[in-house]
């Protein structure tokens with residue numbers, strides 16, 4: 466994920482010294498790896514108070530960096546929501562346009578159907594006919610029912626129907642797709658609040674999670690997205706999509722550091738199997754050894 470991080474680290478510390486100059490270069494390297502400035506400062510400051518041995522080498526700086534980054538992210542490594550056999554659950558996926566919501570809904574559905582839970586999908590993205598079609602196609606591939614409405618129908622009514630079906634047909638899990646929205650569109654954000662209210666109204670009978678899907682390739686702007694969405698609804702955690710490509714995974718470190726929000730999973734591709742649990746240790750070892 467961090468392209469050639471090790472090589473670059475090696476270049477910086479080839480003189481085998483930790484000094485002002487090498488730390489400045491490391492700071493730069495962390496910044497271009499898409500870790501935000503505040504988090505980079507935090508990492509560098511922690512590194513500065515570390516004691517290094519006389520025989521200082523690359524492995525030592527790597528292991529110290531690993532510990533520092535792990536301290537930041539490990540507390541927020543979360544499992545995907547647990548489904549209780551005798552209490553239904555509803556998961557609502559939200560986020561901006563193109564972040565990977567619909568695909569993530571399909572991946573979640575696949576993940577939970579493998580555990581033999583009964584599942585229904587809700588196509589509450591009613592803005593575009595193509596969006597309804599996209600989820601319908603997934604439902605066919607996954608062999609699951611989906612609740613759809615006409616284009617431009619009230620998304621909250623799809624959510625209502627989906628929640629109703631879950632409760633009245635003893636379905637284990639409803640997974641709801643929503644339309645992408647930019648946080649500056651107040652009307653759409655109000656609509657999201659309405660969707661949320663419909664689910665919250667049944668909170669005595671449901672386990673409910675709202676997951677925000679973030680495009681891992683968008684870098685620091687995703688922090689702002691989560692902050693803004695959180696002003697309208699409670700986000701229980703995030704799934705970061707598109708980390709299979711050239712995404713510079715450093716965003717995860719600063720998202721967690723800034724938002725202190727659980728990471729339920731990461732998207733590693735476009736197919737239904739490509740949802741992975743976020744494993745902080747694996748993540749750090751991958752970035753430091755890439």
Ligand SMILES: Nc1nc2c(ncn2[C@@H]2O[C@H](COP(=O)(O)OP(=O)(O)O)[C@@H](O)[C@H]2O)c(=O)[nH]1
Pocket residue numbers: 560561562563564565566567568569645706707708709710731732733734735739
């Ligand atoms: N490479 C890759 N592509 C993804 C991933 N998740 C979604 N996509 C693609 O990103 C595009 C937008 O995804 P979609 O689920 O429609 O986003 P939505 O607008 O938020 O519903 C589609 O082409 C997806 O196939 C991922 O984890 N990896």
Ligand SMILES: [Mg+2]
Pocket residue numbers: 566567568590596642643644645
């Ligand atoms: Mg969509």
